Amino acid sequence: MKKLVVIIGTLLILMSCSNPGNDNQKKRNLTPEEQKMEWWTDARFGMFIHWGLYAEPAGEWKGERIPGISEWIMCNAKIPVKEYEKLAETFNPVKFNADEWVKLAKFAGMKYIVITSKHHDGFAMYHSLASKYNIVDATPFTRDPLKELADACKKYDMRLGFYYSQAQDWHEPGGTYRGYDEGKPHWDPNLVREPFMDYVEGKAIPQVKEILENYGGLDILWWDTPFGMTEEAAEKLKAVTDDYPKLITNNRLYRPWPGDFSTPEQYVPPTGLDYNWEVCMTMNTSWGYKWYDENWKSSEDLIRMLVDIASKGGNFLLNVGPTAEGEFPEPSVERLKAIGTWMQKNGESVYGTSASPFFKLPWGRCTVKKVRGGTNFYLHVFDWPKNGLLTVPGFKANVKDIYLLSNSNQHFAWKFDGENLDIHAPSVIFDEVNTVVVVKVKGQYIVESNKPTLFNGSILLPADFADVYNPGYGSHAKIEGQGTKSVISNWVDGRSKLKWIFDVSEPGRYRVETLVNAESSSGLNLEIGDNKIASEIRSTDGKFDVVKLGEIEISETGDHMISLAPDRENWNGAELMYLELIKL
Structure with a gap:
C-alpha cells in the first residue's frame, strides 16, 4: 500500500512539473487572437440548433406545403405579422429538456452548441425585456429555454453560443427583409415602415446586450444575414461586443468585416482556407423543423464530412431543428448517436488536429497532430484498398510505429517504396465508414505533393x-x-x-x-x-x-x-x- 502511494505521488509530481509547463510555453507562443480562438480550433465539432415559432407550422401553412426552408415560412408564404404572431398562442414545447439536449451533443462528440436566440421572424427564444414578443411573455410555456440550456452547458462542460439575426426582423417596422436592399416593399401592407436605425437602437442593441449579460458569459455570438446592414449600425453593435474580449464572432455582422471566422454554408471548400472557418450544414434540407422533410444525409456521409473538414483545418457546425414540442427529430438523434459511437473510438483524430499536408489521398483523408518528439498522422481510410496495401504518396519520415487508433494493439507492417510509404494491412475492413490508422513519426518529415501536373504532354x-x-x-x-x-x-x-x-x-x-x-x-x-x-x-x-x-x-x-x-x-x-x- 505504501509503495502504491509513493508511485501515485511520483506520477502527480511529474504531471505537475511537465504538463502545465508545456501548456504555458504553448500559450506564450500564441498571439492574443490565437489564445482566444484556441479552444474553438481544438474543438472542430459543434451543434447548431434552429428553434423558434416556425417549428409550429413545420413547413406547412393553411394546409399547403410551403417550398423552401422551414424557418423562412413567414417570408416564403407572405404571412402577415398579426397572423404569424398567433403561433405564439399555441407554442408550448413541454417536452424540452436542456440536459438531454446537451448530453446528446456531448455523446456525439460536439464541443460547443450555437442556438437561435432570435431568427428573422423576430421572435426571441429567451426572456427579453426589450420586446414582449418572446417565449416567456407571449406563449403558454412561460419558461426561458436558453437560460436552462446555458445552465446545462455549464453543468456538462459544453461551450455555448447564441445566433442573433441583427438586421432581418420581419416582425418589426424597421427591420430588413429579403428584397429590402432593392427597395422592395414588405409583403405585409399593414406594417407601417420605420427607419432601420430605430429598430437597431430600439431592439437589436438592447437584445444583444441582454444575451451577453444574462446567460453566464457566451463563448460565441453568431450573426446572420446582414441584408440592409449599414456601417453605422454595425459599429454600434460591435461596440457592445467589444466589451467582451473573449467573445468569438463570425463574419456575418457586416459584409466587409471578417469577424473571427468565416462561415461556408451547406458546402465544404475544396482546400483549407488561410483563416479560421466553420462549415454550417443541415442534416436534411431545412434548418428549422419541417415535418415532411425526409431528405436525410446518412451517418456515413456526416462522419466523412466531419473528417474532410478537419483534414482541411476547419470546424463543422451540424444543425438540428427541434420540434414545436421541444424534441430532436428521431432521425437526427439516430445520426448523432452514430457519429458519437465513432467519435468515442476515434475522436483523438479530430480534436486539436491540423490540416493534412497531403494534396490528395485517394482512399480517404489525413489529420495531423504535434506530439512530444514528433507528429501523429491520422490516416482516415474511407475505401480500404482491396489488395490490403495502403499507399501514402510522397512521404519521407522516420516512422516509429503504425497502429489502429480504435485498437492500439493492432499494429501494421510497413516499408518505403521509393517516395511512397506502403502500409500492409490484414485483408479485413476494420470500420466500414472510416478506419483510422495512426502513423507515429519522430522528428521532421517531408511530403512531396502529388498534385496533377504536365506529364507526357x-x-x-x-x-x-x-x-x-x-x-x-x-x-x-x-x-x-x-x-x-x-x-x-x-x-x-x-x-x-x-x-x-x-x-x-x-x-x-x-x-x-x-x-x-x-x-x-x-x-x-x-x-x-x-x-x-x-x-x-x-x-x-x-x-x-x-x-x-x-x-x-x-x-x-x-x-x-x-x-x-x-x-x-x-x-x-x-x-x-x-x-x-x-x-x-
Missing part, C-alpha cells in the same frame, strides 16, 4: 482527385473506387459540380477531354479562370467513351482550378472517370 485529372460540390439537399454525386478505376457516380442532380486543382508548368493551349458514360445527351459547362466553354455530351450508349469538351488557353504557370457544372436546363445525368488536358 497531358494533365490527367482522375475522378478521385475531384472535389464534389453537392447541394445541401437532393441526390448527391459520389466518388467510387481509386486511381484509374475511380468514377464519379450518381451524378444526376444538375446542381452538383466537380472541381479539380492542378499545376500548370507550361502555359499554352490545351484540348479538354473527358471519359464519360451518358445514357442521354446533356449540357455541361466547363470553366477555368476567365475561360468558359459550353459543351454537349452526347449519349455514349451505356458505355464509357472519350468526349471532347473544347479548347482553352492557359497563360500563366502555377495552380489552377477547373470546374464542370451541368446545364441545369439540359442535364440527364452521367458518370465520369477522368478529365484530361492535352497540350496542343
Whole structure:
C-alpha cells in the first residue's frame, strides 16, 4: 500500500512539473487572437440548433406545403405579422429538456452548441425585456429555454453560443427583409415602415446586450444575414461586443468585416482556407423543423464530412431543428448517436488536429497532430484498398510505429517504396465508414505533393482527385473506387459540380477531354479562370467513351482550378472517370 502511494505521488509530481509547463510555453507562443480562438480550433465539432415559432407550422401553412426552408415560412408564404404572431398562442414545447439536449451533443462528440436566440421572424427564444414578443411573455410555456440550456452547458462542460439575426426582423417596422436592399416593399401592407436605425437602437442593441449579460458569459455570438446592414449600425453593435474580449464572432455582422471566422454554408471548400472557418450544414434540407422533410444525409456521409473538414483545418457546425414540442427529430438523434459511437473510438483524430499536408489521398483523408518528439498522422481510410496495401504518396519520415487508433494493439507492417510509404494491412475492413490508422513519426518529415501536373504532354485529372460540390439537399454525386478505376457516380442532380486543382508548368493551349458514360445527351459547362466553354455530351450508349469538351488557353504557370457544372436546363445525368488536358 505504501509503495502504491509513493508511485501515485511520483506520477502527480511529474504531471505537475511537465504538463502545465508545456501548456504555458504553448500559450506564450500564441498571439492574443490565437489564445482566444484556441479552444474553438481544438474543438472542430459543434451543434447548431434552429428553434423558434416556425417549428409550429413545420413547413406547412393553411394546409399547403410551403417550398423552401422551414424557418423562412413567414417570408416564403407572405404571412402577415398579426397572423404569424398567433403561433405564439399555441407554442408550448413541454417536452424540452436542456440536459438531454446537451448530453446528446456531448455523446456525439460536439464541443460547443450555437442556438437561435432570435431568427428573422423576430421572435426571441429567451426572456427579453426589450420586446414582449418572446417565449416567456407571449406563449403558454412561460419558461426561458436558453437560460436552462446555458445552465446545462455549464453543468456538462459544453461551450455555448447564441445566433442573433441583427438586421432581418420581419416582425418589426424597421427591420430588413429579403428584397429590402432593392427597395422592395414588405409583403405585409399593414406594417407601417420605420427607419432601420430605430429598430437597431430600439431592439437589436438592447437584445444583444441582454444575451451577453444574462446567460453566464457566451463563448460565441453568431450573426446572420446582414441584408440592409449599414456601417453605422454595425459599429454600434460591435461596440457592445467589444466589451467582451473573449467573445468569438463570425463574419456575418457586416459584409466587409471578417469577424473571427468565416462561415461556408451547406458546402465544404475544396482546400483549407488561410483563416479560421466553420462549415454550417443541415442534416436534411431545412434548418428549422419541417415535418415532411425526409431528405436525410446518412451517418456515413456526416462522419466523412466531419473528417474532410478537419483534414482541411476547419470546424463543422451540424444543425438540428427541434420540434414545436421541444424534441430532436428521431432521425437526427439516430445520426448523432452514430457519429458519437465513432467519435468515442476515434475522436483523438479530430480534436486539436491540423490540416493534412497531403494534396490528395485517394482512399480517404489525413489529420495531423504535434506530439512530444514528433507528429501523429491520422490516416482516415474511407475505401480500404482491396489488395490490403495502403499507399501514402510522397512521404519521407522516420516512422516509429503504425497502429489502429480504435485498437492500439493492432499494429501494421510497413516499408518505403521509393517516395511512397506502403502500409500492409490484414485483408479485413476494420470500420466500414472510416478506419483510422495512426502513423507515429519522430522528428521532421517531408511530403512531396502529388498534385496533377504536365506529364507526357497531358494533365490527367482522375475522378478521385475531384472535389464534389453537392447541394445541401437532393441526390448527391459520389466518388467510387481509386486511381484509374475511380468514377464519379450518381451524378444526376444538375446542381452538383466537380472541381479539380492542378499545376500548370507550361502555359499554352490545351484540348479538354473527358471519359464519360451518358445514357442521354446533356449540357455541361466547363470553366477555368476567365475561360468558359459550353459543351454537349452526347449519349455514349451505356458505355464509357472519350468526349471532347473544347479548347482553352492557359497563360500563366502555377495552380489552377477547373470546374464542370451541368446545364441545369439540359442535364440527364452521367458518370465520369477522368478529365484530361492535352497540350496542343
